Amino acid sequence: MTEPQIRALFTGIAEAEAGPSRVSPQAALRRGRARRRWRRAWLAGVPVLAAVAVAAVILAMVGPFGPGASPVTPSPGPPAPRQFSPLLPGVVFGSLPAGLSVQQGRVESTVVGAVLGSTAAPLGWSVAVYARGQCHLTGAVSGLECPAQTLAGPTARFSAPAPTVRGGSAFWAGPNLVWQYARGGWAELNIPVSSYYALRQDTATQHAALKIARHLRVGAATPPIMFPAQLTGLAGRWRISDVFYEADGGVLQAQSYQLLTGTSRFFPHVGDLGIWTDAPYFQIAPAPRTSTCTPHDRASRNTSEVINGYHVVLKRRTVGGHPEQELCAARADGLAVDIIEYGAHPAIGVTSLFRQLRLLGTDPANWVRDPIR
Amino acid sequence: MSRSWDAEYSEYVAARLASLRRLAVVLCDDPQRADDLLQAALTKLYVHWGRARAADHPDAYARTVLVHEFVHERRSSWVKRVSLVSRITDAPATAVDHDAVLDLRAAVAALPARQRATLVLRFFCDLNVDQCAAALGCSPGTVKSQTARALAAVRRALGAGGGAGAATPARRADGGTTSARSDQR
Numbered sequence: 001m002t003e004p005q006i007r008a009l010f011t012g013i014a015e016a017e018a019g020p021s022r023v024s025p026q027a028a029l030r031r032g033r034a035r036r037r038w039r040r041a042w043l044a045g046v047p048v049l050a051a052v053a054v055a056a057v058i059l060a061m062v063g064p065f066g067p068g069a070s071p072v073t074p075s076p077g078p079p080a081p082r083q084f085s086p087l088l089p090g091v092v093f094g095s096l097p098a099g100l101s102v103q104q105g106r107v108e109s110t111v112v113g114a115v116l117g118s119t120a121a122p123l124g125w126s127v128a129v130y131a132r133g134q135c136h137l138t139g140a141v142s143g144l145e146c147p148a149q150t151l152a153g154p155t156a157r158f159s160a161p162a163p164t165v166r167g168g169s170a171f172w173a174g175p176n177l178v179w180q181y182a183r184g185g186w187a188e189l190n191i192p193v194s195s196y197y198a199l200r201q202d203t204a205t206q207h208a209a210l211k212i213a214r215h216l217r218v219g220a221a222t223p224p225i226m227f228p229a230q231l232t233g234l235a236g237r238w239r240i241s242d243v244f245y246e247a248d249g250g251v252l253q254a255q256s257y258q259l260l261t262g263t264s265r266f267f268p269h270v271g272d273l274g275i276w277t278d279a280p281y282f283q284i285a286p287a288p289r290t291s292t293c294t295p296h297d298r299a300s301r302n303t304s305e306v307i308n309g310y311h312v313v314l315k316r317r318t319v320g321g322h323p324e325q326e327l328c329a330a331r332a333d334g335l336a337v338d339i340i341e342y343g344a345h346p347a348i349g350v351t352s353l354f355r356q357l358r359l360l361g362t363d364p365a366n367w368v369r370d371p372i373r
Numbered sequence: 374m375s376r377s378w379d380a381e382y383s384e385y386v387a388a389r390l391a392s393l394r395r396l397a398v399v400l401c402d403d404p405q406r407a408d409d410l411l412q413a414a415l416t417k418l419y420v421h422w423g424r425a426r427a428a429d430h431p432d433a434y435a436r437t438v439l440v441h442e443f444v445h446e447r448r449s450s451w452v453k454r455v456s457l458v459s460r461i462t463d464a465p466a467t468a469v470d471h472d473a474v475l476d477l478r479a480a481v482a483a484l485p486a487r488q489r490a491t492l493v494l495r496f497f498c499d500l501n502v503d504q505c506a507a508a509l510g511c512s513p514g515t516v517k518s519q520t521a522r523a524l525a526a527v528r529r530a531l532g533a534g535g536g537a538g539a540a541t542p543a544r545r546a547d548g549g550t551t552s553a554r555s556d557q558r
Binding site: 002003006007009010011012013014016018019021022023025026027028029031032033103117192193198202204205246288292 | 390
């Protein structure tokens with residue numbers, strides 16, 4: 001009897017006059033662009049992940065377990081790596097539930113991550129693997145503290161002990177599985193359920209999570225990340241950082257990355273997620289058929305140029321008091337190129353960078369493993 | 374990013390904004406909160422636009438983002454649930470049929486976010502159990518149990534005789550219902 005009434009109720013709510021909408025798609029677009037730009041998207045975009053800290057805190061209040069309840073056993077085998085190569089995904093999944101595959105990932109020197117998804121569950125599972133020394137157990141083994149921007153926030157609060165993972169200690173932390181994958185190295189698997197309460201009642205998902213963790217290999221031989229462009233003849237010492245890739249047809253295709261040098265500096269409170277100065281940011285990917293550069297940002301001063309035979313748009317604006325310059329090429333050798341740099345006096349400007357950028361076309365077979373030669 | 378990315382996103386949102394807002398309003402039962410929810414969901418949709426536009430059903434993807442955002446937001450802010458109840462209490466309740474609707478509305482509003490989202494997906498979006506499970510990121514079994522619990526909770530809130538009985542003028546006049554809304558008066 002209740003179902004028809006509920007249908008009628010929902011229909012009534014939907015059809016009632018809701019008044020003018022305050023929703024601004026343009027504001028969503030701007031904020032979304034900022035998030036993508038700094039490549040925190042795979043963390044910030046998965047709604048379940050954002051709920052982890054809240055759920056974990058609630059569960060920690062409901063049922064914390066004290067010292068001695070879950071002794072931490074040191075993980076056997078070799079120590080975890082101190083750093084990850086920015087040019088490799090860093091992790092291999094030996095076993096995934098049916099239909100699940102790596103969709104995208106991110107590589108930094110101290111953490112690598114991947115998002116696993118499927119058609120049925122596009123938001124999927126997420127994995128973060130931390131380098132040795134990056135994470136520390138909190139007092140009374142109640143949680144794990146890792147650097148900012150972890151899956152569960154600064155601290156993953158443990159909800160309950162989990163079965164060991166290849167001999168290493170493991171814990172459920174809200175809808176996460178946290179385990180020591182090697183000596184001094186911890187990993188997190190975010191599970192697509194709403195809370196530990198839901199997970200506790202779902203043994204099949206628990207088993208799937210443990211299976212993923214037990215078959216995950218860190219530092220094993222992995223397929224390389226392929227880059228669609230290569231910088232040549234750069235003056236000074238530059239290194240690649242913060243590579244974001246998407247998997248397409250089995251190829252891990254770099255979508256964005258950053259260059260860092262000795263003078264690069266991070267300003268954490270500028271923009272949505274902070275900015276780097278002296279650290280040009282690249283987004284390069286095969287251009288969609290209708291690709292053009294975005295010309296309608298009122299806050300920026302735009303000029304057009306032809307560099308290396310390609311039409312580019314140069315945009316200059318200010319973000320949080322920091323000058324920003326952006327070079328956009330809508331279609332350069334079939335690629336959409338965006339280079340962004342912050343700072344009043346960058347070591348190398350976006351136009352110079354574009355001049356030194358060898359574009360490799362849209363066929364990943366022609367791409368390279370090293371974006372700097 | 375290329376204009377294509379932005380243009381495709383903007384075109385999609387322009388075409389679907391009204392329907393997404395309707396869904397947000399039904400989820401929240403509050404246009405103001407619905408706008409906040411939709412704003413946050415659209416930002417996330419942009420972040421994942423590459424996957425959304427590549428999905429077989431971009432609408433399902435957008436709906437999933439919105440529902441996940443709703444479940445998270447509800448869990449993290451109990452204050453907004455209080456304001457929801459007060460809004461319903463302020464509404465005029467002159468007609469007996471309107472009273473019954475408000476009882477039902479209050480009962481549904483009192484459900485946990487995930488249960489309400491399940492009801493909305495099942496009975497407003499008309500999704501089947503599997504589609505609902507995909508949108509919520511849980512198993513079909515969980516959808517069934519969440520639906521059953523939600524319906525049971527609503528029936529309990531409306532009175533032991535079931536929803537329809539509780540909605541009749543006679544029972545209202547007799548004071549036979551025990552809805553959350555009437556308790557708040």
